[in-house]
Amino acid sequence: MGLEQFKNRNVGMQNYRMLDLGQTPTRSFDKFKQVVKRTFKGELFVGLWVTLREMVNSLFRGELHTVKYPLEKLPISPRYRAIHDMLRLLESGHYRCIGCGLCEKICISNCISMDTRYDENQRKEVSEYTINFGRCIFCGYCAEVCPELAIVHGSRYENASEQRASFSLFEDMLTPIDKLNLQQEYDGFGAVTPYADDHIKKTPLAY
Amino acid sequence: MEATTLGIVIKAIIILAIISAVAGFGTYLERKVLAFMQRRLGPMHVGPYGLMQILADGIKLFTKEDIIPQNANRLIFALAPAITAATAFIALSAVPVFPDFTIPSWIPLLGGTFVPSVAADINIGILFVLGMMAAGLYGPLLAGMAQANKWGIIGAARTAIQFLSYEVVTGLSILAPIMIVGSLSLVDFNSYSSEHAWLMFTQPVAFVLFLIGGFAETNRTPFDLLEHEAEVVSGYATEYSGMRWGMFFIGEYANMITISVLTAVVFMGGYNDMLFLPGWLAIILKIAFVFFLMLWVRASWPHVRPDQLMWLCWKVLMPIAVINVVITGIVIMV
Numbered sequence: 001m002g003l004e005q006f007k008n009r010n011v012g013m014q015n016y017r018m019l020d021l022g023q024t025p026t027r028s029f030d031k032f033k034q035v036v037k038r039t040f041k042g043e044l045f046v047g048l049w050v051t052l053r054e055m056v057n058s059l060f061r062g063e064l065h066t067v068k069y070p071l072e073k074l075p076i077s078p079r080y081r082a083i084h085d086m087l088r089l090l091e092s093g094h095y096r097c098i099g100c101g102l103c104e105k106i107c108i109s110n111c112i113s114m115d116t117r118y119d120e121n122q123r124k125e126v127s128e129y130t131i132n133f134g135r136c137i138f139c140g141y142c143a144e145v146c147p148e149l150a151i152v153h154g155s156r157y158e159n160a161s162e163q164r165a166s167f168s169l170f171e172d173m174l175t176p177i178d179k180l181n182l183q184q185e186y187d188g189f190g191a192v193t194p195y196a197d198d199h200i201k202k203t204p205l206a207y
Numbered sequence: 208m209e210a211t212t213l214g215i216v217i218k219a220i221i222i223l224a225i226i227s228a229v230a231g232f233g234t235y236l237e238r239k240v241l242a243f244m245q246r247r248l249g250p251m252h253v254g255p256y257g258l259m260q261i262l263a264d265g266i267k268l269f270t271k272e273d274i275i276p277q278n279a280n281r282l283i284f285a286l287a288p289a290i291t292a293a294t295a296f297i298a299l300s301a302v303p304v305f306p307d308f309t310i311p312s313w314i315p316l317l318g319g320t321f322v323p324s325v326a327a328d329i330n331i332g333i334l335f336v337l338g339m340m341a342a343g344l345y346g347p348l349l350a351g352m353a354q355a356n357k358w359g360i361i362g363a364a365r366t367a368i369q370f371l372s373y374e375v376v377t378g379l380s381i382l383a384p385i386m387i388v389g390s391l392s393l394v395d396f397n398s399y400s401s402e403h404a405w406l407m408f409t410q411p412v413a414f415v416l417f418l419i420g421g422f423a424e425t426n427r428t429p430f431d432l433l434e435h436e437a438e439v440v441s442g443y444a445t446e447y448s449g450m451r452w453g454m455f456f457i458g459e460y461a462n463m464i465t466i467s468v469l470t471a472v473v474f475m476g477g478y479n480d481m482l483f484l485p486g487w488l489a490i491i492l493k494i495a496f497v498f499f500l501m502l503w504v505r506a507s508w509p510h511v512r513p514d515q516l517m518w519l520c521w522k523v524l525m526p527i528a529v530i531n532v533v534i535t536g537i538v539i540m541v
Contacts, residue, residue: 035523047507051244058243158243 075194076155078187081138084131084172086156087186096150097170099124101198102141103151111135112142129170133159144189152186211321215309218326222299230460237478237502244506255368271449277356279446287353288451291346296337297460300326302468303393303478324478325394332393333385336469337377340394340424340462344370346455347426347433351443362442365513372520373430374515375421379418379528383535384473393469397477407474412531414474416524421466424518426459428505432513467497 025031057063060082065193066072076082087096116130154173175183193199233252235258242249250257275281303324310320329335342367351363384406385391385411388399400406407414423430434442444455471477471493478490 044508048503051503051507053244054246055240058246063246064248065246068248068251 002206011126060205076157077193078191079189079193080139080155081143081153082141082157083133083154083159083168084173085152085186086129086170087150087165087183088175088177088180090180090183093180095126095170095174096148097126097129098148098150099126100147102145102147106141106145108139108141109135126170130167131173132167134163134165140189143186149186149188155184196203213317214320214322215326217320218322219300221322222326223296226299226314226464227294227457229314230457230465231265232461233463233498234264234345234456235261236498237505239498240502241506244503265453268450268453272450273451274446276355276446280353280355283353284446285451286445287346287350287407288454288458289346290349292345292454292461294339294343295458295461295465298336298343298465299468301329301335301339301393302465303397303472328371330395331391333381333391333469333473335398336393336465337381340373340465341370341374343458343462346458347443350447351433354443354446356446358440358445359443361446362395362433362445365439366443368513368517369423369430369432370424372517376416376524376528377420377424379517379525379532380413380420381473382528382532383410385540386532386535387459393472393477396473397479400476401479405476406475407476410474410531412527414526417474417529418470419519419524421470422501422504423520425462425466425501427463427501429508430516431510432516436527455477463498463501463538464494467494467501470497488517 025034088094089096099114099118101114104114106111111132111134113128113130113132114126116124117127119125138153140153146152151173213360238247238260239257250260253259253263273485275284307324308322310317312321325332327335347366348363348370351358351359351361384396387410388396390396390399396406403409416425422428426433432442439445444452447455454476468490471490474499475493476489478486480486484492
């Protein structure tokens with residue numbers, strides 16, 4: 001898409017294509033002729049061909065639109081703020097959280113609560129960490145403020161639960177140590193979706 | 208070989224069992240075909256590829272509460288679905304579904320029994336079938352009027368106008384083939400096409416008109432005025448639930464099969480052997496094609512308004528059918 005074309009955001013009628021429908025018949029013989037013309041034009045068979053083509057496509061080329069949802073899921077946008085994940089350091093496998101407490105401070109719905117202590121190496125260690133998902137509004141401030149990219153938003157968006165206050169513990173959100181190689185980095189806020197260039201469109205100014 | 212009572216009873220049981228099973232299976236096929244044409248998968252979860260979906264639907268229909276509305280005419284309300292289902296199966300009694308066969312003699316009790324291709328080979332076969340299917344329209348008509356529901360009333364009124372419109376076309380369009388064959392028995396139609404070309408090619412106008420009339424007769428999509436959801440909720444079936452509604456459904460699918468069989472026997476060469484295909488396979492393929500055509504059309508075309516249906520049937524199709532009959536008559540005389 002050229003820049004000139006991209007800058008022109010005035011949606012007008014320049015792209016409309018007028019159909020040549022001819023005159024609406026008024027005399028009954030003209031109406032009759034129109035009926036006969038339309039009958040033998042074969043438009044009905046075009047409709048039949050379209051559905052048959054789609055059937056062949058879906059049966060033999062696998063062009064089906066059905067997503068068998070609980071079994072297969074569509075990828076979500078990297079900007080999507082779903083249930084939080086706690087990431088690990090790739091080198092050591094230790095969790096990234098340094099216990100700074102910024103996420104707890106910034107949380108506007110007060111749903112994060114954490115407790116820390118010094119371990120034997122005089123290093124901050126997280127002893128308690130819970131997120132109350134009954135209160136969490138998924139604003140994403142905790143992930144934004146985290147200096148270590150330790151708390152991020154993951155991709156689990158099915159958060160229906162039996163209780164309103166369903167707490168999530170640190171260990172539940174932490175990447176399992178055996179799945180460390182599958183750990184996904186969080187692209188962060190403002191991350192563009194994959195293939196964003198293909199999906200770009202002009203924002204129309206006026207209709 | 209003379210058909211015995213036992214043979215006819217066996218044939219009737221075969222028709223009942225097979226057609227009601229196929230009618231149930233037809234709902235599955237319809238959902239699958241429509242799904243593929245709309246790039247969906249259709250029923251997938253009950254059984255492999257959703258094949259057991261009929262079973263689930265059947266259980267649902269049988270266990271649903273049977274509701275009769277307060278102001279409904281209870282007797283007619285209860286009777287109407289039975290009319291639809293019964294006439295659909297009675298119509299099939301005069302239709303040749305499979306070729307004649309004799310039960311092999313090593314089978315005990317029934318061995319050696321001759322089973323005719325038609326349960327009742329009456330010499331007015333085609334008239335009987337069309338008459339029975341027309342009588343089946345009393346089901347929707349009475350159901351719509353008995354249920355004290357405005358959508359039902361509209362559905363019943365539409366049944367009446369549809370009935371009045373298409374019946375002329377079906378009758379007149381089938382007249383030309385009857386004139387050529389010189390018999391009303393479907394078996395004679397079959398033996399005619401064993402010696403001559405298919406009537407579909409010698410009578411193309413009658414074939415198209417009969418198909419259109421058949422679609423209207425079975426309430427299939429271009430003419431599904433009686434129960435079009437977008438307009439009249441569910442038309443005559445609005446207040447029906449459970450197995451009563453299921454009987455309407457079975458009746459409709461049995462009618463579809465009847466029309467498919469009629470088209471296959473009258474116009475498409477019946478159950479004669481075709482090249483390398485044995486007769487029974489040929490007729491099954493032909494019936495399946497016409498059945499598929501009905502689903503195909505449903506996926507492709509929008510339906511017409513009641514006034515358009517009347518306009519089409521009375522002002523367009525009926526004159527064409529009459530002209531076709533006249534021309535056929537002249538050709539036969541000359």
